[in-house]
Amino acid sequence: MRMINRHPGRVSATLLGLLPFLLIMLIYSLASQERLAENPNDKLLPGLEQMTAAVDRMAFQEDRRSGDYLMWQDTTASLQRLGIGVTIAASLALVIGILNGALPLIRANLAPLVSALSMVPPLAILPILFIVFGLGELSKVMLIVIGTAPIMMRDVAQRVRELPGEQLIKIQTLGANTWQVITRMVLPQVLPRLIDSVRLSLGPAWLFLIAAEAIASTEGLGYRIFLVRRYLAMDVILPYVIWITILAIVIDQCLRLANRRLFPWYNAGGH
Amino acid sequence: MSFITVNNLWKEYGDLVVLENLNLSVKQGEFCTLVGASGCGKSTFLKMLLGQETPSRGQLLLEGEAFPGEPDRNRGIVFQRYSVFPHLTVRQNVLMALELEQKPWLGKLFGRARRSALEKVDAMLTSVGLEASANKWPHELSGGMQQRLAIAQSLIMRPRVLLLDEPFGALDPGIRKDMHDLLLKLWRETGTTIFMVTHDLKEGFYLGTRLLVFDKVRRDPHDPEAFGATITYDLPIGQADSKLFEDINESVAETARHQAA
Numbered sequence: 348m349r350m351i352n353r354h355p356g357r358v359s360a361t362l363l364g365l366l367p368f369l370l371i372m373l374i375y376s377l378a379s380q381e382r383l384a385e386n387p388n389d390k391l392l393p394g395l396e397q398m399t400a401a402v403d404r405m406a407f408q409e410d411r412r413s414g415d416y417l418m419w420q421d422t423t424a425s426l427q428r429l430g431i432g433v434t435i436a437a438s439l440a441l442v443i444g445i446l447n448g449a450l451p452l453i454r455a456n457l458a459p460l461v462s463a464l465s466m467v468p469p470l471a472i473l474p475i476l477f478i479v480f481g482l483g484e485l486s487k488v489m490l491i492v493i494g495t496a497p498i499m500m501r502d503v504a505q506r507v508r509e510l511p512g513e514q515l516i517k518i519q520t521l522g523a524n525t526w527q528v529i530t531r532m533v534l535p536q537v538l539p540r541l542i543d544s545v546r547l548s549l550g551p552a553w554l555f556l557i558a559a560e561a562i563a564s565t566e567g568l569g570y571r572i573f574l575v576r577r578y579l580a581m582d583v584i585l586p587y588v589i590w591i592t593i594l595a596i597v598i599d600q601c602l603r604l605a606n607r608r609l610f611p612w613y614n615a616g617g618h
Numbered sequence: 619m620s621f622i623t624v625n626n627l628w629k630e631y632g633d634l635v636v637l638e639n640l641n642l643s644v645k646q647g648e649f650c651t652l653v654g655a656s657g658c659g660k661s662t663f664l665k666m667l668l669g670q671e672t673p674s675r676g677q678l679l680l681e682g683e684a685f686p687g688e689p690d691r692n693r694g695i696v697f698q699r700y701s702v703f704p705h706l707t708v709r710q711n712v713l714m715a716l717e718l719e720q721k722p723w724l725g726k727l728f729g730r731a732r733r734s735a736l737e738k739v740d741a742m743l744t745s746v747g748l749e750a751s752a753n754k755w756p757h758e759l760s761g762g763m764q765q766r767l768a769i770a771q772s773l774i775m776r777p778r779v780l781l782l783d784e785p786f787g788a789l790d791p792g793i794r795k796d797m798h799d800l801l802l803k804l805w806r807e808t809g810t811t812i813f814m815v816t817h818d819l820k821e822g823f824y825l826g827t828r829l830l831v832f833d834k835v836r837r838d839p840h841d842p843e844a845f846g847a848t849i850t851y852d853l854p855i856g857q858a859d860s861k862l863f864e865d866i867n868e869s870v871a872e873t874a875r876h877q878a879a
């Protein structure tokens with residue numbers, strides 16, 4: 348049988364999916380054991396013990412200096428920035444994207460600007476943000492907004508223009524004015540697509556968040572990773588990276604589920 | 619006075635002549651079927667009736683006045699596909715038409731107004747045979763049911779003109795017969811003036827009161843874009859014999875071959 352026609356069953360698909368993870372863990376633990384056998388104080392490839400100890404210290408014990416649980420503090424600080432940034436970016440994308448997609452006059456006026464903005468490398472203007480908005484929360488949130496909003500705006504506008512022209516004509520024959528076309532036809536059909544767009548933008552959003560935290564911050568997941576780097580504290584860095592990955596997956600899946608729940612017609616192929 | 623008047627109407631896209639020298643006069647309540655080779659401008663003619671396109675030359679008049687330049691609630695349309703809104707259930711699709719009319723800003727009805735609107739909606743759904751599917755999503759409907767919904771949605775506005783562009787083209791032949799009966803029934807009940815494009819000449823001969831054949835009378839073998847189509851036959855339905863049917867069929871097929879070449 349041709350390879351393209353061979354499909355795994357449910358169980359074997361799960362096993363096949365797990366295999367690479369197990370392999371990476373196996374290779375890592377072998378390498379780690381080897382290095383630790385040579386030098387018990389080795390920092391480069393910490394074993395499970397060192398990492399659990401580090402997590403215990405960061406997450407479940409008060410910090411000696413500040414009395415805070417650092418990992419939770421970092422998590423809430425980062426998630427707050429990410430949440431505010433992505434929410435602002437998505438709202439902007441929705442409004443500008445719909446206007447651009449649905450109104451030719453606005454599109455002529457705004458679309459070139461949005462295209463140009465989406466080409467600006469956001470990290471290149473991070474210094475400007477620090478100068479203009481200071482080193483506080485605002486500049487970090489702004490970086491996420493500037494980094495993700497223009498692309499989402501283009502995406503939403505594109506999705507609006509992909510709606511069948513027949514629908515646009517049809518709703519006009521039902522007497523709809525421009526406002527009604529937007530609120531009753533365009534907006535409800537674009538919302539699930541916006542959620543998809545947000546899911547794709549979360550990757551870049553994390554990137555900008557961690558970059559901003561690494562450069563100027565006093566708390567946050569990115570800040571912590573770059574802080575402990577000075578002490579080669581891989582036992583903290585690795586669990587933090589895994590934690591960030593888990594958070595990213597959970598957020599992504601929550602959005603996916605929300606999309607399914609809120610827009611049953613969309614996910615059943617009704618578009 | 620005639621309801622719709624077409625005088626020396628031309629439609630061109632750049633060098634492409636689509637329609638030439640169209641003349642027509644339609645009374646209120648007529649049911650016209652339009653047939654012709656594909657690409658000879660039937661949809662373009664409907665688009666002009668709808669206000670989606672404007673004539674290049676000539677006059678297109680509704681009760682002596684120029685046609686409005688954009689689609690409005692007086693002219694309903696049913697396309698071959700994509701005529702219903704996928705994010706609304708069957709009932710909501712039809713209800714929306716009434717909501718848009720009564721609530722320019724909110725676009726939604728509540729309380730008593732909504733209940734009385736829903737009564738109308740349900741009556742309309744019953745008359746197109748969709749009462750059992752009222753709470754389904756459009757993607758759960760068959761092609762024929764989706765077209766019933768599209769027709770219901772248009773007719774609840776009581777449009778003065780209903781335009782149908784190959785509405786049954788994508789349906790199975792068996793279902794098409796039911797749809798013909800439904801359309802004739804609704805036409806008799808509402809008295810709406812109907813223009814229906816079909817690629818099925820038999821359908822054109824059977825349905826409605828008047829058959830309009832779009833065809834090219836002049837052909838330039840070296841430049842197929844040079845001449846447009848016009849109305850070559852304008853026949854009251856029920857009076858055409860089989861010889862005429864053959865003639866028209868042959869001529870239309872000939873145009874289609876040239877168009878394809």
Ligand SMILES: Nc1ncnc2c1ncn2[C@@H]1O[C@H](COP(=O)(O)OP(=O)(O)O)[C@@H](O)[C@H]1O
Nearest residue numbers: 631634636654655656657658659660661662663
């Ligand atoms: N917007 C347009 N721009 C240029 N050419 C067009 C446009 N719309 C239709 N046409 C052309 O006009 C001709 C008639 O099209 P149409 O009215 O859709 O034919 P029919 O519905 O009879 O099959 C076709 O050759 C088509 O390519």
Ligand SMILES: [Mg+2]
Nearest residue numbers: 660661662783
């Ligand atoms: Mg057509």
